[in-house]
Structure formats: structure tokens, C-alpha cells
Amino acid sequence: MSTATRPRITRSTRPTVPRIPLSESWRRRLPLLPALLIMIVLTQVPFVMSVYYSLTDWRVVPPEPRNWVGLQNYTRLFDNEFFKDAAVTTIQLTVFPVLGALVLGAGFALLLDRRFFGQGLVRTLLITPFLLMPVVVGLIWKNQMFHGLYGVLNWGIDTLGGTPVDFVSRYPTISIIVVLIWQWTPFMMLIMLAGLQSQPSDVLEAAKVDGATPFAIFRQLTLSHLRPYMELGILLGTIYLIQVYDQIAVMTGGGPGSTNLPYFVFQRSIGGGWEFGQASSFSIVVVIASIVIATVALRVLSGLLKGEEIA
Amino acid sequence: MRGTVRLSSATAVAVACVIAAGCGGGGSKSSSSGASGTPASGTGSINVAIVDNPQMKDIAALTPSLFTAKTGIKVNYTVLDEGTLRQVTTRDVAAGGRQFDVAMIGPFEAPQFGQQGTLVDLTPKATSDAAYKFDDIIPAVRNALSAGGKMYAAPFYGESSFLMYRKDVLKKAGITMPDHPTWAQVAAAARKVNSPSMAGICLRGKPGWGDLGASFTTVLNTFGGTWWSAKPDGSIDKAMVTQPAFKQALQFYVNLVKDAGEKDAANSSFNECLSQYKDGKVAMWYDATVAAGLLEASDSPVKGKNGYAAAPIDKTKNAGWLWSWALAIPKTTTKQDLAWKYISFATGPQYLKEAGSRIPGGWAALPPGTRQSTYEIPQYKSAAKSFAKETLDAISSAPITNPGTTKRPGLPGVQYVGVPEFQDVGNQCTQQFSAVMAGRAAIDAALKNCQGVASQATQG
Numbered sequence: 001m002s003t004a005t006r007p008r009i010t011r012s013t014r015p016t017v018p019r020i021p022l023s024e025s026w027r028r029r030l031p032l033l034p035a036l037l038i039m040i041v042l043t044q045v046p047f048v049m050s051v052y053y054s055l056t057d058w059r060v061v062p063p064e065p066r067n068w069v070g071l072q073n074y075t076r077l078f079d080n081e082f083f084k085d086a087a088v089t090t091i092q093l094t095v096f097p098v099l100g101a102l103v104l105g106a107g108f109a110l111l112l113d114r115r116f117f118g119q120g121l122v123r124t125l126l127i128t129p130f131l132l133m134p135v136v137v138g139l140i141w142k143n144q145m146f147h148g149l150y151g152v153l154n155w156g157i158d159t160l161g162g163t164p165v166d167f168v169s170r171y172p173t174i175s176i177i178v179v180l181i182w183q184w185t186p187f188m189m190l191i192m193l194a195g196l197q198s199q200p201s202d203v204l205e206a207a208k209v210d211g212a213t214p215f216a217i218f219r220q221l222t223l224s225h226l227r228p229y230m231e232l233g234i235l236l237g238t239i240y241l242i243q244v245y246d247q248i249a250v251m252t253g254g255g256p257g258s259t260n261l262p263y264f265v266f267q268r269s270i271g272g273g274w275e276f277g278q279a280s281s282f283s284i285v286v287v288i289a290s291i292v293i294a295t296v297a298l299r300v301l302s303g304l305l306k307g308e309e310i311a
Numbered sequence: 312m313r314g315t316v317r318l319s320s321a322t323a324v325a326v327a328c329v330i331a332a333g334c335g336g337g338g339s340k341s342s343s344s345g346a347s348g349t350p351a352s353g354t355g356s357i358n359v360a361i362v363d364n365p366q367m368k369d370i371a372a373l374t375p376s377l378f379t380a381k382t383g384i385k386v387n388y389t390v391l392d393e394g395t396l397r398q399v400t401t402r403d404v405a406a407g408g409r410q411f412d413v414a415m416i417g418p419f420e421a422p423q424f425g426q427q428g429t430l431v432d433l434t435p436k437a438t439s440d441a442a443y444k445f446d447d448i449i450p451a452v453r454n455a456l457s458a459g460g461k462m463y464a465a466p467f468y469g470e471s472s473f474l475m476y477r478k479d480v481l482k483k484a485g486i487t488m489p490d491h492p493t494w495a496q497v498a499a500a501a502r503k504v505n506s507p508s509m510a511g512i513c514l515r516g517k518p519g520w521g522d523l524g525a526s527f528t529t530v531l532n533t534f535g536g537t538w539w540s541a542k543p544d545g546s547i548d549k550a551m552v553t554q555p556a557f558k559q560a561l562q563f564y565v566n567l568v569k570d571a572g573e574k575d576a577a578n579s580s581f582n583e584c585l586s587q588y589k590d591g592k593v594a595m596w597y598d599a600t601v602a603a604g605l606l607e608a609s610d611s612p613v614k615g616k617n618g619y620a621a622a623p624i625d626k627t628k629n630a631g632w633l634w635s636w637a638l639a640i641p642k643t644t645t646k647q648d649l650a651w652k653y654i655s656f657a658t659g660p661q662y663l664k665e666a667g668s669r670i671p672g673g674w675a676a677l678p679p680g681t682r683q684s685t686y687e688i689p690q691y692k693s694a695a696k697s698f699a700k701e702t703l704d705a706i707s708s709a710p711i712t713n714p715g716t717t718k719r720p721g722l723p724g725v726q727y728v729g730v731p732e733f734q735d736v737g738n739q740c741t742q743q744f745s746a747v748m749a750g751r752a753a754i755d756a757a758l759k760n761c762q763g764v765a766s767q768a769t770q771g
Contacts, residue, residue, distance in 0.1 A: 061401060062732075082764075147575070166578070168575075169575055170749050172751075256742065256746045272520075274735065
């Protein structure tokens, strides 16, 4: 594969755009400026404020004057055991749900790609989990599935003669991962389904005529065709799941193994810690990490999309 | 390529914004006021933040007919759960927001905010208001809401903690529960009656300083432990979490829950225990006195089957906690007089007499534990006879000024330490303890982590 070199070729062969005079280009941009200004005020000003707060020791309880402390919040960050725990939990609560949902979603998409009676209904039903509110999902799973006394899972275990398990309190990380996979599988399924349905049928037919086995067709044609879609699913899934909050708040209310970084930021700020300076520094770290992930993932993705276009 | 570059920077910005929105900042997330849709009309209306317990919902429903109709003052209620209320009031009162004219707080906050100078001293208003009957307020509750002789919040509802147990179950097992049991007796009884279908005892295990933190701290106190030692001037000296008494108390609590406690203890607090007790899934329950009114309610499946004993003890004479939901006026309000008129109505003796026949739960569901005169109302005495005396005794004997065996830092408190740092330390540590209870953390590791958190508070 010479994917990496292709963008350079494309760039050099791009048709040249006639130059527009500077004044003309600003006149064209003028109508857009109010919108841009609002966007900056609404999004970047709070962000800059957070950066500023992260350089202070601002805490509300007990109320003390706000002092400039420079980078102290950041240098202390990695001595904080709770922060490290939360970082590890964030990785677990992002990586496993994304991969789990991707595998399951791809599986469902392959099944849905075939024609069968009631296809539309099944597809709608499979999408439902993604349409539910995260808080509702957390409550349903906590009380109706995982609960030690009233949960379906423990009813099953009990019927089979086993000892009931307090899933959420004993295995909080796994419990939340299961819930997230359940909710995000439809999202991945839709992306995969779009990928499958855009697969050119003539190529598949040609392969069949050439005597390729169904497994070989899947492995060599379908899978490589689906790759950019998988990248897209992983990218979007990661961006969303890195900030999961609702399910944690409802199911465990935090604690070792379920407090991820966004929840930790909440706990350290209005959730009882009241240390806005420290909490801001945590959130800035999450932002930086997310931007890095997003940028890297988008580079990979754009390269692949380009490769797809030429193929 | 150009398209993707633009897409990538746009996405990066979007990510930054979405995530940055999660950090607290100074943002003023306003909570909607629920009860009324009409706009405030000048001086004639006040904004009140209250907690969502049944007694407060009752008064919110009765306010238009009993208060607004007589005074013309409109009351806009914002009803919040305990945790959110605490977030909102701390921001509003301590950090100088201006959202509410009256806020509901407890004995943890009232003296602290009062000393910080963010609350109006209610004593002059209360003593000069003849109808309010200041001296009728139960002294233990009034003191808990005061600092330096000034009352900063007027109690709407007061509670202590005690042991509730199924008389029938214990009798069958041949156990007689004394009126003032020790924890050793309670633990032995719990282990004896424990069976696969019915747990011996329900104890709070849900993380939170007001959940597991409250129950556990009363045990810690009576076992001779403490969160912090105190300097002679009453400030925090050293974190005492890794001391033997603390470990002994936690070990006792965790072992009792593991051996004879309710199912999924690490996720249970007041409401979970209440439903398990009512379902006949636990034989005993150590929790707030207010639960008794719910167990003896006319629709309760365990009505009349319950005995009540004082909070279990070990090294101290009394161990019950003391809590009150009380109304306070932030100094930032411009409507102090209207606010006091409302507080005088809501926490005065007249409301208790008028509400009994009007609220759905009947006389037994009156806000308990604030006024001696409540316990002299004939209808209340008969409706609450199985628990009224025990509740009153528990409240008046709660060891608020001297809860343990050593001096405590900060302001008085039983199930909490009266320093601002406690809510944060309590929240973080109870998460560790709850994990021990669930069997996914070792007790020594949890204590070590907690000691670290508690030590940070000593650095000021």
C-alpha cells in the first residue's frame, strides 16, 4: 500500500485557484463574522477562563482569596492517586466499550445486510438502545438487570442455583462497560451498515465468479472495504465515550473503578470538592488528551478515505 | 485534503468546547424554580430552595392556602434532592450568589456559613416575634443550628438516629433487645437472626458523607476513634484515619455488613434500607428516626411489628446523630422581612397545628423533632405514640458537643466533623470504604488512601 504517499500527489495536482484580492476576501467574510464572534464568546471564552482558573488555587469551601499559583495544579496532578485511578478508569471505560460495540455492531450490521422478512422492524428495534436517555439506561440496568434482589440477572443465577452477585458494587467497571456497549452498539451498527451497503456489488459478483469462498470474500474484500468506516466509528465513539458521565452518576455515583476523569472533575468541583482551580486543571488535561486523540485519529482517517477514493 | 484539514480543526475545537464545558468554572447554571410560572411581582414574592423530602413537599402544597392567602407574599419553591441542594446553597450562600431569599440547610452548614458572615442572624427576629415561640424550639436542635449564641437557621424538621427492629423476628430467635443496646449486642443479634431470606441488619453502605459517612461516623465516635485530632484552639491537628480505633470501627462495620448485612450493601442508603425493611428482607435497621413514621404509616406492611431502641454504643454513653433541615436567610437578599415572615410561618407552631388535618399522611407525618409543643398536640401524640418518645429522647440525648472520647476540631457535630473540609474528605473516604464493603478493596489500602486525603486538609 502506498497510501501515505498519495495525498502528496493529490496536493501537487490540485488545480490552482485564481487569487482574490485581500479586500475582496474580507468583504466576502464579513457576513460570517457575527456568527464567528458568538461562537468564540460561547465556546472559547469559557475555555480560556478554565485555563486561567487552572493556574489559581481557587476554592469555594472554605472561602479563601484566590491566588495565582502558576503550574502547581499541573505538577501536583500526577502525584494524585485519585487522578491516576480516574485516568486508568477513563481509558478502560473508553477502549473496551468502543471495541466491544464495534465488534457487536459489525456483527449485527452483517446480519441486517441480508434481506429477510421484518427487516425494517428488526433494524428499528436494534437502534432503540441508542435513542434512550443515558440516565434512563443507567437506571434500567442498575435496578432491573444488575440489582442484587430485584435484577433479572440475579433471578437467573438464583434459578440456576448460584449465589447472587452484586454486579454494580462488586464489578463497577465491567458493569458500566456492559451498559455502554449495549447503548453504543447501534451507533456502530449504523456506521457499519452504511459501509456494507456502499460496497459495489459487481466486485462481489466477480469474486464469486472467480470461485472465492464467502469467508475469503469477507476477509479480503468486505473487511478492507469496511476499514475506513471502522476508523470513523472508533474516532467518534472515542470522542463521545471519553466524556461519559450520566451512567456513572446514576449507577455508582463514583468510586474506585467507576470514577472517570469527567466525573472526577465534577467531584472535585461542585460535587463536594469545591476546588475549582484543581478541577480546572484536570479538565484541561482531558481536553488536551482528546484533541491529541482526535487529531491523530483524523489524520489516519483522512489518509484512509483518500486511499478509498482512488481505489 | 483541504476539506479534511478544515474538518479536523473544527472537530478539535468542538471537542475542546464540549469537554471544557464540564469544568466548574464560575458558570451560573441556574436551576428553574418549579412551583410557579408567573413572574415575581416586586416585593410580594420570595424564592425558596428546599429539599425533596415528604414533609417539605407537604408545606409547598399548603403554602398558597395557609400563607399566601393571608399575607399576599408569593413563594416560589425550587425543590432539589439533598446533593443538588447542597451544591446550589453552597454556591448561592457561601460563594455569594443571589438566587434565593430563603435556603434550606442543616447543622453542618448553618454554623459554618453563619461564622463566615454569609447568613442573617435570626435570633433578634425570632425572639421579637411572639407568635414564633422561640423558647419552644427543642434546645438540642436550636444549638446545633447556632454559633456563638446566634441562631442562623430555623429548624423545620429534626431527627436523630436509632435502631429499629422486628419484634416478632427477634422474639422468635429468643433475643430481647435492651432499650440502650451496645454494638456487640446488636451485632450478635444480627448474626443470629441472619438467614438467606432475611438479613440480620441494614446499615448504610452507599458512598457519601451524608450516607455511609453519617452511619459510620456515629460508630466511629462510640468506638473511640475520630477523623482528626484537634488543636487546643479547635482547629484540625492530625488525620487519625490509620489509628487503631478507626480501623477497629471500620472493621467492625464492614464485617457486620458482610456477615449479616443487607444485599448489595455498598449501594444502599436510607431509601434502599427502607424498602428492604418494609419488604421483610432485613430484621433490624440502624438509621434516622424519621423512618419510624414511615414504618408505622397506615400503608406499611410492617406496621405495629417494630421495636425501637437507642443508637447502639460501645465506649460512649450516647451515639445517636443529630440532623435538622432548617431555613436560613442569605445576607445577599434584599427581602429579609418577607423571608422572615415565611420562615416564621413554615417553622412556627401554628403550621404544625394547621397541617396535621390537611396533609395526606395525617398527623403522624408532621415534620417531627423541632418543637416541644408538637409532642403535646393530642392528635400527634396518639398517631405517633410508638415512636414519638423514642425520637424525642434520641434528639435530646444526641452527644453533639462531645460525640466521642477525644476533642473534635471545628464546630459541634455528631455524624460529621464541623469543618468545611469534612464533606470532601467524607465523600472521598466513604467511596474507599464502600469498595471495601463490596469486597473489591483491602481495608488497609482504603485507610491509607483516606489518611492521605484527610492529611491534605491539615495543610490548610
